[in-house]
Amino acid sequence: MMPSDPQKGFRENADLIHVIQEKKLSRRKLLMSLGRTGAVAATGLGLLASKGFGMQSVPDAVYDNAGSNADPRIDTILRKQGHLWIDLEEDFPVIPPESDDTGRLMRAVAHIETSGTNNRKLYLTKSDYFISSTIHIRKRGIQIIGLRHGRPTDPSGKTEGGTRINYTGTGACFELGEPATEFADTAQGFTLDHITLTSTGSTRLSLNNPMAISAGRGNYGAGTYGVKDNNNGNVELRNVQIERFEYGFWGMYSDVNTFDLVNLFYNKVGMFLGLACSQNTLRELYTIGNDTALWIKGASGLRVQDCQFVKDGSQSSAPIIIEDHHSPYDSVFFHRCWFEAGSSHRLDSFVQISCGANAEPSKSIVFRDSCLAIGAKVNGEPICKYFVRVGNASQVLIDEVTAFPHNLKKLVAFEGNYSPQRVTFRGCVDWDYGDGFMDDKLGTGEAKMITHIYTSEGVVFNESLTIKKPSFVHAYTDVNQPVSAGKLTKIAFSSIRSDHNNEFNPLTSSFKAKTSGIYLITVFVTCRQQLQANRMKLSIHTANSSTPLVYMDDMQSESEFISSKGTFPLKLNSNELFDIRVFTEKTVTIQAGEAVTYFSVIKIS
Structure with missing residues (x-):
């Protein structure tokens, strides 16, 4: 409905134009202006657009890419009317005497959690932020979105990187829910997008990984977590890099998570998925220089697809550890993954499957279409002895491996006195070990290596431990x-x-x-x-x-x-x-x- 006095409406629009053109809008003045225009706001803003103050897209407004004849302050008004997103720089500035970004990030999260609005996207548009204490997330659906993927600067001198949060404290950088609450689900749907998290605090401990040490990143923040999820789930990490934490991601009762294009660099443990962390999906994960890249302890239904595990682990820790994995439904599925062991250090095994003497056997663990990029032997000694070391596990399947499995001592090692243990291998074998065996029995337990070998003459089935050469x-x-x-x-x-x-x-x-x-x-x-x-x-x-x-x-x-x-x-x-x-x-x-x-x-x- 048009106002009863059209001239009054145009005068108020002119006042609003004057405020926009002549002054930098504060939140208070913006709201006052909107209040003064009242019912005229919708028609007035349409008039402004027709006068050449054009509309902008969300990315253009957030990243300050002005369009033709555009004034981004107009879009600020429209955005705040439509509850589209929150810009940390614009909406929550640093308040003196604050010396870092902790306070304003806490205020932004508190606003999202208490305002009752559906505006749950928080944009970080600077290259570097500094956080000194834990940011608690207690409500659902909060999204924190950065400028772009990668470090703002890296050792190679590139400077086109993205948004980095430097965490200088201890404990968790982001903590979802409360540790004492099981199955609370209060903070489901937390998202990090185009963010790098780096632990830069002063309390440091040394890594064992030689790759990290040689790269000058051989220490991590003691007692730190990049993201710690207590009993929530539905976490999404997209284009996220996590560096030099004790735990990059830590989850307990954290289910239905999705990790896409995540980098885990130089952490004590890159990702820990604990009890009841079910139905997690890892796609195109890239790890390098971690003592342990992936630690699975009681998690179920894990799908690891198209991931690269590069030069993780040490002589005392395997790059991938699987523990307490019991029922047939507690599956772990690795598909089209790259497993690389470099020449700078030696590994006993790439994957350690062990549940302890008093536990049920781990079950339903699958490695399919794996690429074993194992470095050449040095003086006859392998860089990595075994692809998988099995302690108290059955229903383990290795379905085709390529590249350099012959650089291993053996494909599989059986340890301990567990009963029974079983690994099945299927594939077209064009490699062999010197003694003709795919495995070593390092314990006194019952162990069986079953092979299904595809040849030009058909499928060869063999339950003995040898694959090609009989005694x-x-x-x-x-x-x-x-x-x-x-x-x-x-x-x-x-x-x-x-x-x-x-x-x-x-x-x-x-x-x-x-x-x-x-x-x-x-x-x-x-x-x-x-x-x-x-x-x-x-x-x-x-x-x-x-x-x-x-x-x-x-x-x-x-x-x-x-x-x-x-x-x-x-x-x-x-x-x-x-x-x-x-x-x-x-x-x-x-x-x-x-x-x-x-x-x-x-x-x-």
């Missing part, structure tokens, strides 16, 4: 060996022609099976003796027993050379050993030579 040994005697009459003497097969899996010890002339199964043993022994009747027996002895398990041959001869031979299938358990011995009634000399005294073993089942 095969060929050894012989290269020095004549005298044998006394009347006692069993171990034959010294001192030279090895073949030993695929390092199971034969030429110093003790004993074979130690690495896997349980049936082994076919063949022995041929030639002795020289006096021209007189003599009897000779050939026997197998297990576990260094003096009693023969079985005689392979028992023969007599009066010739100068006497030969004994035999073949026998022997069932052995894992780590069980045996040797070959000879008994003769007269003194003889075992003849050296690969063709006359030899020994072979092959696993047939």
Whole structure:
């Protein structure tokens, strides 16, 4: 409805134009102006637009990009009428004697939480902010949005970076909810967008990661958290970088979170997902130089997609740790990820799966289409020994790995005395380890490595621990060996022609099976003796027993050379050993030579 006095309306519009053009608007004067114009505001602002004070988009107004014939102060009025966003610089200035940005950021958050408005977007448009104490978030849906992604400046000299919050305090920089409240959900929907968080406080501890140390970022803020979520969830981090905290992100009962294009650099723990942190999604995460990049302790339904874990970990900590992961629904799914171990430091394993002696086994952990960028061995020693170290876990699947798995010592290590433990590998294997095994058993528990190998001839299914090479040994005697009459003497097969899996010890002339199964043993022994009747027996002895398990041959001869031979299938358990011995009634000399005294073993089942 038009005012009863049109001239009065135009006069009030002219007053408003004068205020806008001649003076920098304060919040108080703006509100007074809006109040004075009253019902004329809508038509008056439309008139201003028609006179050449054009409209601006949200990004143009926030980032001060003036359009054609535009006055950004007009858009300030429209924005505050429409409750579109809050500009920290404009709406909440520093109040003396404040020396940093803590107070005004607290005031802005308090305004969002108490004003009852739906205006929940807070823009930070400077390059650097300094926060000295925790910013508590106690209500839903608060969004803090920066200028753009990346540091304002970085060591390479680039200066086109974004908004950085320098946290100089201890504890959490942003804390969602209250620690003592479980399943409160009071601060769901917290968002950081285009923000870098950096811990710059004076209380520092040293990292163990050599990459961080060599880059001059070898310490972190003791007791600090970039974002700490107590029992809320629905957290969104987009284009966020978190550096040099004890915990970059820490969550407990923090579910349905989304982390897109997040960088975790030089933290003690980049991301911790604790109990009941279910249905979290990590997309294009990039980590570098953290002691531990990702620590999963009881979280479930985690999806890690297209992420890069680069030069994290140390000799004392794995880049990725998975603990207390029990039911089949507590899945962790890694898909199309890059796992890189550099040449500057050594790792025992890239992924540590361990729940402790009294816990249920971890289950449903999947690594699919993984790229293992493992540095080359140094003096024959691997930079990273194992891709996955399994302690008390089953239903672990490694579905195809590429790049440089052969630079590992083995793909998998089983530790502890847990029962049962199981890892399944599926893939097109074009790499192999020297002994033919994909895993090491480092404990006394039950462990099974199951392989599904895709070949040009179809799928090869194998439940043994070997992938390509069965057990095969060929050894012989290269020095004549005298044998006394009347006692069993171990034959010294001192030279090895073949030993695929390092199971034969030429110093003790004993074979130690690495896997349980049936082994076919063949022995041929030639002795020289006096021209007189003599009897000779050939026997197998297990576990260094003096009693023969079985005689392979028992023969007599009066010739100068006497030969004994035999073949026998022997069932052995894992780590069980045996040797070959000879008994003769007269003194003889075992003849050296690969063709006359030899020994072979092959696993047939």
